[in-house]
Amino acid sequence: MILGRYLPGVSWVHRLDARTKFILSMLFIFVIFMANNIYGYLFATAFVALSIIMTGLGFKVFFNGLKPLAMLMLITTFLQLFFMNTGTVLVHWWIFTITTDGVINSVIVFVRFMLIIMFTTILTLTTPPLEVADAMESLMSPLRKIGVPVSELALMVSIALRFVPTLMDEAQSIMNAQRARGVAFNEGGLIQRAKSYVPLLIPLFVNAIKRAIELGDAMEARGYRDGEHRTKFRVLKYTKIDGVAFAAFFIFAIGLFATRFI
Known part of the structure; x- marks a missing residue:
């Protein structure tokens, strides 16, 4: 299982500020829900594939990370079959009904789940755990004012x-x-x-x-x-490549939204 493992590298993704990768990972979870047709999911898949290529780690590493979650993904996908009763009935047994809309919804949930896992895994694979903690601490620092540890x-x-x-x-x-x-x-x-x-x-x-x-x-x-203040050996600092990453993600979000009208 690769969740939580850091794989050293020299790619520009590795050089991104940990806060940038954390923010983009969280934004992706929300943005992916804008896709509502096959064009949107193909566009999102291409974006995730390009992001993985830029890590220099290879697709095999990321697909290996899906194996431990395969059963959870399959169970979630299977349950989605029974949550929609609209569309053409394909199978009806006792109180269970599987329709075309239910099948489509299951496929969408599976693809969405897979893309989210693979994109967010980029964060843990290209960022040391200590930098992930520093990024979270930096992003949540305003909460100190209300007493949050x-x-x-x-x-x-x-x-x-x-x-x-x-x-x-x-x-x-x-x-x-x-x-x-x-x-x-x-x-x-x-x-x-x-x-x-x-x-x-x-x-x-x-x-x-x-x-x-x-x-x-x-x-x-x-x-x-x-409760003591902890000093840091490596100070987090935004650079030009972080700006490029945010700009690229912004373009992706606009493109994904545009696919809704195709």
Whole structure:
């Protein structure tokens, strides 16, 4: 799983300010909903593909990141089939009805979900977790005036992002060890498969607690104190390429809106 992993590089996307990538990632989640036809989604797909190419990391890395979320995406897409009753009826069984509009809506949700995941993954792949935390702290700094612990929230998000790949690696190691002992995770029915994952949870939970304790001890040893002002080795600073990135995204948003009238 690539969520939370930073892959070093020298692309212009890597050189963007972390705040720029964070803001554009959040804006993309809202802007993608402007697409309402195939032209809009093709345009959005082309924009995401171009963004991935500019990272210099390759498409394979990003598609690998979709695998852990494949089941969630498929379940979400499947449920969308039954949320719309308009259009031509394709299948009707008991209280369930699948229509052409339901199928179209499911495809739209799947594509939208995939594009959002792939575009926002650019943030974590091209930005060190510490810079992500610094970006969040900088963007949320006005909330300090109303007593919001901005630094602590940013640190929590940074640690959470960093722990995701760590826990996935731990889970994979435990699964490999249990497979060596004869556990079959992919055999049997749905209930049987779910039961086979139960022995995985306890050691994974124990390891997560151990890592959390070790991290807390390491932070204390380095002088971290809750509520204290933290200095930064690398100061965030906007440059010309950040302006180019915002301009490019603005053009994309206008183009995506224009596809609504095709």
